[in-house]
Amino acid sequence: MAAFEPIVVAFACHYCAYTAADMAGTMRLEYPANVNIIKVPCTGKVDTIHIMRALQKGADGVLVAGCLVGDCHFKNGNVQANNRVTYVQELLKDIGIESERVEMVHMSAGQGRQFAEIATEFTEKIRQLGPNPIKEGSKKAAA
Ligand code: FES
Numbered sequence: 001m002a003a004f005e006p007i008v009v010a011f012a013c014h015y016c017a018y019t020a021a022d023m024a025g026t027m028r029l030e031y032p033a034n035v036n037i038i039k040v041p042c043t044g045k046v047d048t049i050h051i052m053r054a055l056q057k058g059a060d061g062v063l064v065a066g067c068l069v070g071d072c073h074f075k076n077g078n079v080q081a082n083n084r085v086t087y088v089q090e091l092l093k094d095i096g097i098e099s100e101r102v103e104m105v106h107m108s109a110g111q112g113r114q115f116a117e118i119a120t121e122f123t124e125k126i127r128q129l130g131p132n133p134i135k136e137g138s139k140k141a142a143a
Helices: 017-026 048-057 077-094 112-129
Strands: 008-013 035-040 061-066 102-106
Touching (some): 008 048, 008 112, 017 061, 017 112, 035 112, 048 061, 061 077, 061 112
Parallel strands (some): 008 035
């Protein structure tokens, strides 16, 4: 049987994490190809349904990466995103799924190295957790 390769979705803010990911590439820093970046104008645009739909459609883990607290270009979108991530984590706990599958991180545009490290650590954590049991096609989702 092939080794489990997690699918990670990262909702990355245009102003910080997306640019940091770009910088990681420019610096030739490696991070797992498992990380699928979705650029958003602000993490405040990431709603709970987007995170849950990502998990339903195949993600094993979801990272929401926004600006540093106090640096959101839309005032408090990152704080709203943080609250939504906490809400989703509670939902996952309620249905018996590891809440660690969803995480919010904050960074600046210049933190390419941090982006690569966070992406690598998160992917490894999801690899340890194993496949997301609620994604479509899994046995638990079918039950
Ligand atoms: Fe980056 Fe809002 S603009 S999180």
